[in-house]
Amino acid sequence: MKWLVLPPHRDVTLVPEVPEGWHLLDLARDFTRRVFSAESVEAECRSRESSPPSSQSMRELLLLRAAQRLRERTPLSELRALGAVLTAISGPPHGVHLRLDDVELESGTTERSADVQRVSGMPSPYSDDVAAVLARFEDAECVRLWLERDLQLPAAVSLAQACPAHVSLEVAGPFASTHRKVLARMPAFRRATFPEQVPTLRWRVRPLSGDTGVEDLVWISDGLGLEVLAPYPWGDDQDWAVMEPDSARPESGPEEGWLGRCALDDVRAYTGGARWAGHVSLGSLLAADVLVQSGCHTAVVGFCGIENGRVVDPDHGFSPVELLVQGYERLKAAGVRVVAEWWVGAPGVDEAALDATLAALEGSRFFDQLAGVRPFHASVERIARVRNLARWWGQPGDAPADRDLSRSRPVERPGTIPGARLPAVLTSLASRLMTRAPLSPGRVAAAFLLAPPAADGVTHLRLDVDCAVVHLPATLEGAPKPSWYAANLRTGGVVVMDARLAPVLARLTEPTDVATALPQVPEAQRAKLVEMLVTKSILERTHG
Secondary structure, rough: EEEEEEEOOOOOOEEEEEOOOEEEEEHHHHHHHHOOOOHHHHHHHHHHOOOOOOOOHHHHHHHHHHHHHOOOOOHHHHHHHHHHHHHHHHHOOOEEOOOOOEEEEEOOOOOOOHHHHHOOOOOOHHHHHHHHHHHHOOOOOOEEEEEEOOOHHHHHHHHHHHHOOEEEEEEOOOHHHOHHHHHHOOOOHHEEEOOOOOOOOHHHHHHHHOOOOOOEEEEEOOOOOOEOOOOOOOOOHHHOOOEHHHHHOEEOOOOEEEOOOHHHHHHHHHHOOOEEEEEEHHHHHHHHHHHOOEEEEEEEEEEEEEEOEEEEOOOOOEEEEHHHHHHHHHHHHOOOOEEEEEEEEEOOHEEEEHHHHHHHOOOOOOOEEEEEEOOOOEEHHHHHHHHHHHHOOOOOOOOOOOOOOOOEEEOOOOOOOOOOOOHHHHHHHHHHHOOOOOOOOOHHHHHHOOOOOOOOOOEEEOOOEEEEEEEEEEOOOOOEEEEEEEEOOOOOOEEEEOOHHHHHHHHOOOEEEEHHHOOOOOOHHHHHHHHHHHHHHEEEEOOO
């Protein structure tokens, strides 16, 4: 038997189409299902409640109890709840700390092979899951570890080290292909082979619950570099525009592991004619009719800034806002959603440019929803395909010498936000955007497909859909004093609650008129209290 193994941690809202002759062992998805089960979450809660309180245990308990209350509310709240559980169960002394869409090492980075090798010897949230699958390897003909991203490296090292010596071990996937030379030198992978000419996996969106009522969609990852083109030069003038500077954009496609610039038939060939969703270049909106004809359900686009009526994309191409809006309107009329990501920290795009972009977003929009902000990332794979680096963002520098698994290259340009300053800028910008509309729980496929609930009325109140009011046996500092907290998993806000008011709010999960919702609060004080609770995202206004 040949096992195709998907190590944790990855986007578990996707499942692959398994190549003929292989059997899938999706350890990442199986692990996530296990720890997110109602029984497992409750057991984690009871473990912390029965132990001496500490700041760490109470903060983890808050996340776990909040997740229990949110998981059944909406699909988006369920994803936020999953992220909270992963965070809560992966604190110290674990070597890896998990998020919905990310992994942090206890110290160091996944861009340094020595750090990855070191933390693989430490406890991890999925240690038991790794140990449990090893029996399946004993009679295997071959075990192929599939690496889409660096997030999977710590678990992949553990699996490789435990794989029986008599079983053939392979390492494949986009990340493995890019970093083959360095991975092959790591002790865990020295006996492994790195087969070439292995077709990339095609992925489909699949909720963790396995809900068959959700439309089956092929997913296009951002690593495929898809740019959809109109049939130039015979297409509508409104369907295409020259992207400046055109020669800076990555090479055309498609080829193995890369789609690049695709006409209608190319897209259909990749998807097999199925409905699809995923990442496309910003300029693809100019080929709206082709997107519709190709079966696009949701298009995810990235942008870095808006200035003087033009939008700059992550490849340093420029598109007129007017044409993007026209393309978006055509897609909207055809039932295709457009979701945008704001790439912050692009070379030469300073904080003043971010403020100008934020103001420009008050005008005509070329997307339905802004999923969130993310750090600008000049990936090594993308840079390798750029035809004219001088006309791109600039000549990339070398990665730090000790980062032998570096995913990106620095690009120095006047006006660039310093790396040390960028996390604070991202946090501040996200906070400002959240006052306008909810942002996505994370960069996972299912989250891009889910529209946030509309705020369409002010006559009633209810507990914010992403907020839980939780009673803990101690304070968040670990002091043995029973306390109430309101925790919003969308904003990250935590508020200490009055013991008289908290139980009332905890039960307020259905729309209720103000007087009925808070009868114990004097009418003269009620409006002020409601405004404070709404501002802090504890309550939300809704229709009756």
